[in-house]
Amino acid sequence: MIYLDYAAATPLRKEVIRVMKKVLEKQFGNPSSAHSQGRAAKALIEAARSRIAQHVNCKPTEVVFTGGGTEANNMAILGFAEANIDKGNHIITTPVEHESVLEPIKKLQKAGFSITFLPVDSKGAVSEKDLLKAIKKDTVLISIIHGNNEIGTVQDIKKLAESAKKHTNAAFHTDSCQTLGYNKLDFLDLNVDAITINSGKISGPKGVGALILKEKSAITPFITGGGQERRLRSGTENLAGILGFAEAVSLIDYKKTNQIESLRGRLQKNIIKAFPQAGINGDQKNRLPNNLNVTFPGIDAESLLIRLDMEGIAASAGSACGSGSIEPSHVLLAIGLSQKDAKSTIRFSLGDQTTKEEIDTVFKTLNKILKKMYNLRP
Ligand SMILES: Cc1ncc(COP(=O)(O)O)c(C=O)c1O
Structure with a gap:
């Protein structure tokens, strides 16, 4: 099988499995217990916290472990909103967020919050000008996705946060679930109040993540x-999960990024050469190195994915970890694709174990399937 769905889930590193197995077998103590078993478990958690803090350049106390990216996003959105309700009820976000940001925001909207969805351009990027225009006296939270899970566009969070902070005291949150592991994350340098990170996207266990949260932030736990x-x-x-997460973080190797990016470029070039009608979505410059989101006009993405799967190739359509819905992706619609084109779009996401041979096999297979679907001679 050739796996090109790293944005949805990543294979666990063997080092991660080793660490987790050891903990699962030996460390069952509750980290809150005062006895030596409990204290040993607590010490392991604090060591894991420090490793992650070092990697993202924050204080260990600024790492709040959660049950994954969804939970960290919910914690940030609902938590900042509730804690700052006396200051205002206006939130700024974008239409290209992951559902785990959009859904809690919808919940707040129903409860009376007013929401501004910043416009995005055809690449899925927001502008500094639109952000500044949207800031009001009662803005309490700004949440803008860092690296987009569907089209890979990477927003300039540092620039956006820095200019927003000149005009508002609103908390600034960014969802970096897809960014960690590909673009170096520096909490201090980004100048934000909170960042969501996710173990399951970096070859760590699923169901573990963290909210990197600035010290003394006004946030209500949910x-x-x-x-x-x-x-x-x-x-x-989740002791084993947290330790596996920290191990995965410390195994991140940014040197692999160039290799992944060049394999993505190879696949993209071959696709465009063979199918000039194909459209590459997302920002061609500021894009996650492992993301390739392509529209094949007139092709039903679901059938294409099934045919690829039958040939042993895993890719995906729509959002990374949605519930298998066949609704056209809200991200693709937001960047201006028609419903029809959105349903003709698939995402390949590469990873550190992807090889040149795999990429060439994927292209050959895709070429064969698409030519058939387009009714062309192979
Ligand atoms: C950008 C982004 N945010 C949040 C999540 C949610 O993460 P999880 O499902 O692991 O909680 C994902 C998962 O794909 C994601 O890609």
């Missing part, structure tokens, strides 16, 4: 109980 994670996220910690 999972309450035993007061773990500095009272910000209650619940007995």
